Amino acid sequence: MRKRIWTALLCCLLMLCCAGCGAMAEQTDAAVRVGDIAYDLQTVQDALTASAELYETAGVSLNDAQKQQLTDSVLEHFIGLGVLENLLREAGQAEIDEQTQRLLDEQARQTYESVWQQMAALIREESPDASDGMVDAFLADMGCTQEAYRQQLELELKNRRVLDLYCGEIALDEGEALAYYERQYVSVCRERYEGNIPLFEQEVLVNGGVSYYVPEGYRRIKHIVMALPEDIANRLSALQSGSSSISEDAWQALLDAAGKAMKPKTDAIYQALADGESFESQMALYSYDTGVAPEDAGYLIHADSELWDDGFLKAAMALEHPGDVSEPVVTLAGVHIILYAGDEPAGALALTQEQQALLEQEALADKQTRALEELVSQHRGDYEIETHPERLTISK
Numbered sequence: 001m002r003k004r005i006w007t008a009l010l011c012c013l014l015m016l017c018c019a020g021c022g023a024m025a026e027q028t029d030a031a032v033r034v035g036d037i038a039y040d041l042q043t044v045q046d047a048l049t050a051s052a053e054l055y056e057t058a059g060v061s062l063n064d065a066q067k068q069q070l071t072d073s074v075l076e077h078f079i080g081l082g083v084l085e086n087l088l089r090e091a092g093q094a095e096i097d098e099q100t101q102r103l104l105d106e107q108a109r110q111t112y113e114s115v116w117q118q119m120a121a122l123i124r125e126e127s128p129d130a131s132d133g134m135v136d137a138f139l140a141d142m143g144c145t146q147e148a149y150r151q152q153l154e155l156e157l158k159n160r161r162v163l164d165l166y167c168g169e170i171a172l173d174e175g176e177a178l179a180y181y182e183r184q185y186v187s188v189c190r191e192r193y194e195g196n197i198p199l200f201e202q203e204v205l206v207n208g209g210v211s212y213y214v215p216e217g218y219r220r221i222k223h224i225v226m227a228l229p230e231d232i233a234n235r236l237s238a239l240q241s242g243s244s245s246i247s248e249d250a251w252q253a254l255l256d257a258a259g260k261a262m263k264p265k266t267d268a269i270y271q272a273l274a275d276g277e278s279f280e281s282q283m284a285l286y287s288y289d290t291g292v293a294p295e296d297a298g299y300l301i302h303a304d305s306e307l308w309d310d311g312f313l314k315a316a317m318a319l320e321h322p323g324d325v326s327e328p329v330v331t332l333a334g335v336h337i338i339l340y341a342g343d344e345p346a347g348a349l350a351l352t353q354e355q356q357a358l359l360e361q362e363a364l365a366d367k368q369t370r371a372l373e374e375l376v377s378q379h380r381g382d383y384e385i386e387t388h389p390e391r392l393t394i395s396k
Contacts, residue, residue: 031391032075034082035383036089041391048074050143052394067394075387080376081155084162086383087375093161096154104157108150115144159372167371172364177356180363181212186348189213197304205300205307211349218344220298221316222279224287225334226265232258236332255330262335266328269337273325279339288334298341312336 030038031045051070055062062070088094096104120135127134139145163170190213193200197217203209227233235254259266269282280294292299301308303317309331319326319340326338351359 030386031388032078032082033384033386034079034380035086035385037082037085039078039082041388044074044078045392046143047077048392048394062394070394071389071392074392075389079380079385079387080373082385083376083380083383084158084372087162087166087379088158091165093165094158096157100157104150104153107153108146111149111153112144112146115139115149159368162375163368163371166375170364170368170371172360172367176367177360177363180366181351181359182348184366185212197302198306201302201305201307214344214346214349215302216346217304218300218302218346219316220341220344221301221319222283222292222294222298222339222341223289224269224279224283224337225289226262226286227288227334228258228330228332229261232261233332258330259328259335262328266335266337270325279325282337298339300344309333312338316340 029040031041031043032039048071051074052062052067055070085094116135116139119139120130120132123130123135123138189211193204193211193213193215195215197215200211200215204211228236232254236258265286269286272282273279283294301313301316303313305313308316312329312331315326315329315336316338319338322340322342324340326336329336329338
């Protein structure tokens, strides 16, 4: 839940930073001036405050050097906007006619309504009694307003005009989308998780984080787990908790007794498999584990995993070929029969067609942004630039 709200906050920040793109100022009230274009103090301060608050929301405390870097970044953002606006004015392309204005207004209204509905659903997952006014206030506090979306759409329109005027058509060359995927997503996850299976499992498998990289050595397993007889389960739990002690031989004898007690069921399962029944059908009949449905790919497991009982892990990794089925394995969770379902491809996470299409859009947008940044770099020397960082503050 928090992760989805965090993603939404990032989107809101982008809206806020762009919301003031057209907020021109008198020269004496400007925090940024580029040639004939000036941005007023309140607009630039709002963008800086929103950026700082996003770090605060994430629990990140900025030191003085980081605050200065953030301030410089926001000022550079507005310098870039000013350079592009000057270029458009010089080309006579800065004005937007009334019909286009109305189209932008309607698109902004629809976008805001969609975001409002999504945010309301997220907020009400944690606070079912949250009112519409609370949702409105939350979005407004983040600067996520219909006007902010309106300004974002206007910025996108002007950026397209600049690209058409100065850069021509920009398209992705073969392999550029995958190179972008590797650079922006896969390499980041590889650097974090390669050689660190416990971290990968805690952040991705337990906490539900997203990784675009899968470390080497993972396999998929499915299992049928049946609850132990109550008396044996209670004795094993007491031993594990330390409320009583037992020798290793006696512990193994207790596990063996559990396996023997469950033998009629395990024999029935092995017979069904020998008769051609699918492992998944036996999962549906016997297993109480609902964490992975029979039709799903199964659990990820690795020789260096720390999430599994040692006996279970050893048995799962001892299976030699996909399709192999283990002998019964007894743990505190019950009696397991494990299927080696297959090897998990290592490396970059494979994308669905929908994800691939979104990636290509994102890679194209990135290429266009880099073209605009290059254009700004080429032309910023054409204009007198004035900034006033001393007028900006980050309160915390």
